[in-house]
Amino acid sequence: MREQLTRETTANVYLVLFSLSVLLNIFLLCQHFSFHSPSRPSSTISELSWTRRAAAEAEAVAAISCSGHGRAYVDGVLDNWRPTCECNTCYIGSDCSVLLSNCSADVDSGDPLFLEPYWMQHAAKGAVVLSGWHRMSYSTTDHFKSLELENHIRLLHAAVGNAITDGKYLVFGTGSTQLINALVYALSPENTSSPASVVATVPYYPMYKEQTELFNGRDYEWEGATAKWRNSNKTNFVEFVTSPNNPDCLLCDSVLGGSSVIYDHAYYWPHFTAIPEPADGDAMIFTVSKLSGHAGSRFGWAFIKDENVYNKVSNYLQYNSMGASRDTQSRIFNYVKVILAEIGSNADIFEFGFNKLRKRWQRLQALVNSSSRFSLQQLSPQYCTYFKKIRDPSPAYAWLKCENEEDADCAEVLMKGGIISRGGTKFGSSTQYTRLSLLKTDDNFEMLLQKFKPLVASSDENTSEISSF
Numbered sequence: 382m383r384e385q386l387t388r389e390t391t392a393n394v395y396l397v398l399f400s401l402s403v404l405l406n407i408f409l410l411c412q413h414f415s416f417h418s419p420s421r422p423s424s425t426i427s428e429l430s431w432t433r434r435a436a437a438e439a440e441a442v443a444a445i446s447c448s449g450h451g452r453a454y455v456d457g458v459l460d461n462w463r464p465t466c467e468c469n470t471c472y473i474g475s476d477c478s479v480l481l482s483n484c485s486a487d488v489d490s491g492d493p494l495f496l497e498p499y500w501m502q503h504a505a506k507g508a509v510v511l512s513g514w515h516r517m518s519y520s521t522t523d524h525f526k527s528l529e530l531e532n533h534i535r536l537l538h539a540a541v542g543n544a545i546t547d548g549k550y551l552v553f554g555t556g557s558t559q560l561i562n563a564l565v566y567a568l569s570p571e572n573t574s575s576p577a578s579v580v581a582t583v584p585y586y587p588m589y590k591e592q593t594e595l596f597n598g599r600d601y602e603w604e605g606a607t608a609k610w611r612n613s614n615k616t617n618f619v620e621f622v623t624s625p626n627n628p629d630c631l632l633c634d635s636v637l638g639g640s641s642v643i644y645d646h647a648y649y650w651p652h653f654t655a656i657p658e659p660a661d662g663d664a665m666i667f668t669v670s671k672l673s674g675h676a677g678s679r680f681g682w683a684f685i686k687d688e689n690v691y692n693k694v695s696n697y698l699q700y701n702s703m704g705a706s707r708d709t710q711s712r713i714f715n716y717v718k719v720i721l722a723e724i725g726s727n728a729d730i731f732e733f734g735f736n737k738l739r740k741r742w743q744r745l746q747a748l749v750n751s752s753s754r755f756s757l758q759q760l761s762p763q764y765c766t767y768f769k770k771i772r773d774p775s776p777a778y779a780w781l782k783c784e785n786e787e788d789a790d791c792a793e794v795l796m797k798g799g800i801i802s803r804g805g806t807k808f809g810s811s812t813q814y815t816r817l818s819l820l821k822t823d824d825n826f827e828m829l830l831q832k833f834k835p836l837v838a839s840s841d842e843n844t845s846e847i848s849s850f
């Protein structure tokens with residue numbers, strides 16, 4: 382009897398052990414396959430080896446305190462073998478803690494540093510580690526282009542709903558700046574007695590004129606504002622359409638309606654504008670500078686419908702630079718993946734950028750509207766297919782007009798008041814207008830408001846609300 386009991390107990394113990402072993406194996410198999418899914422590269426390394434020094438250096442430099450008014454970089458100027466702080470405008474000192482008195486607010490350039498805090502808040506997501514032998518070759522997965530970056534850019538446009546990319550070729554450029562001339566060249570007829578006229582609607586982004594004039598050749602020349610050509614019989618135009626426009630941030634379409642239109646959609650992302658529908662132009666330019674804020678990486682892309690135009694652009698890029706930097710492509714690949722993965726989460730870069738720019742616009746607008754000396758472009762709330770609601774304006778720039786006759790040169794008026802802006806004539810417009818960039822650091826923006834207050838207060842009709850901004 383006792384013997385039988387012992388045998389049964391032993392059998393039960395074996396059964397339990399066997400069941401546990403089966404369960405353990407199932408668990409280990411699940412672990413194995415979940416870590417080896419295609420979306421998650423396998424990692425059998427439990428301890429880092431050769432990346433440790435670089436990672437430690439990156440973190441040590443990022444930890445250097447620049448008082449929130451600057452930052453240190455691994456390749457910054459060294460002092461005692463340690464990179465020094467690079468301070469925001471108006472701040473000085475080894476830790477950028479000293480605010481200069483009488484410093485002008487610099488809101489001239491479109492430097493997209495408003496997104497810097499996003500990447501600081503999500504430091505782990507933004508970090509990229511490259512080996513010393515990373516893509517040393519001239520060629521990458523698709524000649525000069527990373528195929529996976531191309532795939533992810535197309536996925537991003539589909540997810541944001543800002544462009545139709547199916548059936549269009551994609552080219553990468555060293556910033557969209559490189560693609561501006563590449564497309565002008567490709568859309569201009571060759572060996573013709575009448576060169577293409579390159580035009581844009583006032584106020585236009587100055588680079589179109591500057592670059593076209595720099596390269597003015599046999600096949601194309603800068604012919605100024607579309608308004609001049611609206612009723613002419615002339616054909617052969619290459620028209621730039623910037624939508625939303627730089628500097629007034631309005632959504633725009635072609636004025637001349639010709640066949641060669643270059644749509645510059647640098648700002649057609651939800652942080653700057655409502656997205657009413659996906660763009661579907663035959664030649665569309667985008668840039669990472671205004672998407673993720675990485676202007677220093679110099680990366681832009683263009684979708685091109687026509688195969689001949691695509692071939693000509695590809696030739697141009699081949700002879701001009703042999704394609705966009707492979708290191709840059711790797712870095713941008715990471716940012717595009719992060720942006721895509723975080724859509725709709727609380728780390729959504731579009732939500733972050735939109736909130737920041739909307740607040741800036743509202744504060745500036747309230748200040749400007751408190752007097753009749755200045756006015757701003759009219760922007761209205763609009764339905765956005767990305768946020769799926771009517772959303773307030775959040776423009777990249779304020780297109781400021783000086784309303785008084787005695788303030789004939791608006792940029793000059795601001796300059797005297799300690800604000801560096803970009804005058805209207807640069808955009809083919811009049812001196813009555815000037816552009817204020819809302820894309821720079823918080824320090825730049827706060828200084829802008831500080832300097833703007835007395836300009837508004839010096840007008841007759843100011844209200845008592847001003848002190849609250």
Ligand SMILES: Cc1ncc(COP(=O)(O)O)c(C=O)c1O
Nearest residue numbers: 491556557558627647668670681
């Ligand atoms: C309308 C427009 N297009 C193109 C660019 C150039 O961008 P990237 O940095 O890609 O050369 C800018 C930059 O401010 C811009 O405003």
